[in-house]
Amino acid sequence: MKYISTRGKAPDLNFENVILTGLARDGGLYLPQSWPSFSNTQIKAMQGKSYQEIAFTVMSPYVCPEISESDFKDLIKKAYSSFRDDEIAPLSQIDNNEWILELFHGPTLAFKDIALQLLGYLFDYVLGKRNEKITIVGATSGDTGSAAIECVKGRKCADIFMLHPKGRVSDVQRKQMTTVQEVNVHNIAIEGDFDDCQALVKALFNDHEFRDQVNLSAVNSINWARVMAQIVYYFTSAVALGAPDRKISYSVPTGNFGDVYAGYVAKKMGLPIDQLIVATNINDILSRTLSCGEYKVGETIPTISPSMDIQVSSNFERLLFNLYDGDGLQVNSLMESLQRTGQFNISKGRLALAKETFDSMCVNEKATKDTISEVFKSAGVLLDPHTAVGINAARKKWNDPATPMITLGTAHPAKFPEAVKDVTGIHPDLPPHMADLFERDEEFDELPNDLIALKKYIVERL
Numbered sequence: 001m002k003y004i005s006t007r008g009k010a011p012d013l014n015f016e017n018v019i020l021t022g023l024a025r026d027g028g029l030y031l032p033q034s035w036p037s038f039s040n041t042q043i044k045a046m047q048g049k050s051y052q053e054i055a056f057t058v059m060s061p062y063v064c065p066e067i068s069e070s071d072f073k074d075l076i077k078k079a080y081s082s083f084r085d086d087e088i089a090p091l092s093q094i095d096n097n098e099w100i101l102e103l104f105h106g107p108t109l110a111f112k113d114i115a116l117q118l119l120g121y122l123f124d125y126v127l128g129k130r131n132e133k134i135t136i137v138g139a140t141s142g143d144t145g146s147a148a149i150e151c152v153k154g155r156k157c158a159d160i161f162m163l164h165p166k167g168r169v170s171d172v173q174r175k176q177m178t179t180v181q182e183v184n185v186h187n188i189a190i191e192g193d194f195d196d197c198q199a200l201v202k203a204l205f206n207d208h209e210f211r212d213q214v215n216l217s218a219v220n221s222i223n224w225a226r227v228m229a230q231i232v233y234y235f236t237s238a239v240a241l242g243a244p245d246r247k248i249s250y251s252v253p254t255g256n257f258g259d260v261y262a263g264y265v266a267k268k269m270g271l272p273i274d275q276l277i278v279a280t281n282i283n284d285i286l287s288r289t290l291s292c293g294e295y296k297v298g299e300t301i302p303t304i305s306p307s308m309d310i311q312v313s314s315n316f317e318r319l320l321f322n323l324y325d326g327d328g329l330q331v332n333s334l335m336e337s338l339q340r341t342g343q344f345n346i347s348k349g350r351l352a353l354a355k356e357t358f359d360s361m362c363v364n365e366k367a368t369k370d371t372i373s374e375v376f377k378s379a380g381v382l383l384d385p386h387t388a389v390g391i392n393a394a395r396k397k398w399n400d401p402a403t404p405m406i407t408l409g410t411a412h413p414a415k416f417p418e419a420v421k422d423v424t425g426i427h428p429d430l431p432p433h434m435a436d437l438f439e440r441d442e443e444f445d446e447l448p449n450d451l452i453a454l455k456k457y458i459v460e461r462l
């Protein structure tokens with residue numbers, strides 16, 4: 001498969017180079033040149049297959065034969081061996097026709113493990129073959145950081161520098177990152193918010209000299225492999241509930257638009273998805289954009305669902321590219337407008353196109369807490385606040401109760417114990433492999449929101 005940049009000015013790349021490159025050199029994001037698609041018969045044949053088998057079927061058109069089929073099967077097998085549930089992403093029912101897709105059984109208890117565990121093995125495989133080493137720099141609003149560190153800790157092929165906004169991630173999230181004591185892991189607390197961290201990372205990528213000097217790479221959801229691995233669980237969950245013979249709807253707690261974009265791709269690949277709901281917290285830039293076409297950056301407000309406290313949603317650019325029929329120049333001019341003025345407008349026609357696929361809703365803090373309480377009372381299930389945002393939106397936006405509604409369960413409740421305890425009175429326990437997290441030693445450095453200081457720090461530690 002050939003990959004092209006959303007801004008149309010960077011060279012086309014193959015799969016291996018796309019995963020090593022992250023952000024395209026023209027500032028864009030890579031996408032496959034075409035969408036592979038499955039017939040109903042092919043989708044029906046997935047029924048009864050294991051997660052790993054479906055993962056291979058869904059992802060191989062993007063990866064093989066560049067990586068051989070048998071090597072890729074092996075990488076998939078290794079990636080999911082660290083999950084605590086044999087089904088990898090089991091469904092649990094909470095009401096009539098209403099389900100949670102539990103994506104939090106990986107090593108760091110959030111859905112990001114599903115893609116990042118695979119990416120870690122892909123890096124190892126590709127870099128090992130080439131005898132090369134990369135420097136990974138990432139920004140995290142909480143969950144990406146620990147999942148990314150977990151995927152490359154102790155590996156010879158990579159150093160990782162992870163930026164988090166100082167004081168703005170939960171204690172569990174910070175400890176999961178800063179207690180990993182490996183020489184190739186470097187945690188940095190930036191004096192700023194998540195968008196500042198993300199802007200620093202983007203600036204490093206746009207500095208081509210620095211980028212080449214350290215062989216820079218990315219693990220955040222600008223990396224195509226992240227989106228690709230997330231397409232899989234739309235297929236596994238839909239066929240488990242009877243697709244392709246019936247349609248399935250999804251509600252997706254959304255921040256950087258990676259997870260829900262993977263759902264959009266699943267639909268393009270032939271999966272009969274009815275509704276795809278973009279559920280945001282009060283940092284509602286995406287729900288505003290999808291309702292009126294105006295993408296306008298505001299202040300980030302801290303909430304009890306911190307992994308969605310985002311104003312600039314990187315992956316939205318991928319959707320823009322599709323809405324504008326792959327016209328990189330149009331995407332370029334929207335992104336330039338964003339850079340210059342902090343906003344852009346999507347034309348009426350293109351917005352109507354987006355609305356054919358996406359519903360959206362912003363869920364405030366009180367409604368999020370009410371949902372945690374309701375679901376605990378009615379189903380005895382503890383929800384993490386991100387998943388609760390998804391369930392609230394699902395219940396409000398659900399068009400047809402005869403169509404199964406699946407909300408993506410993006411984190412384990414024990415990752416956000418304060419919020420859960422506050423509402424239900426119950427402190428969700430960490431699973432046994434992490435029970436001593438709070439006794440482990442932390443190690444991280446603090447830096448100002450300053451590009452030059454960051455570059456100096458990285459170069460000194462390599």
Ligand SMILES: *Cc1c(COP(=O)(O)O)cnc(C)c1O
Nearest residue numbers: 143255256257258259307410411
């Ligand atoms: C990252 C994250 C999200 C947001 O996912 P995006 O792909 O960035 O939209 C939602 N919930 C949790 C728990 C997360 O870690």
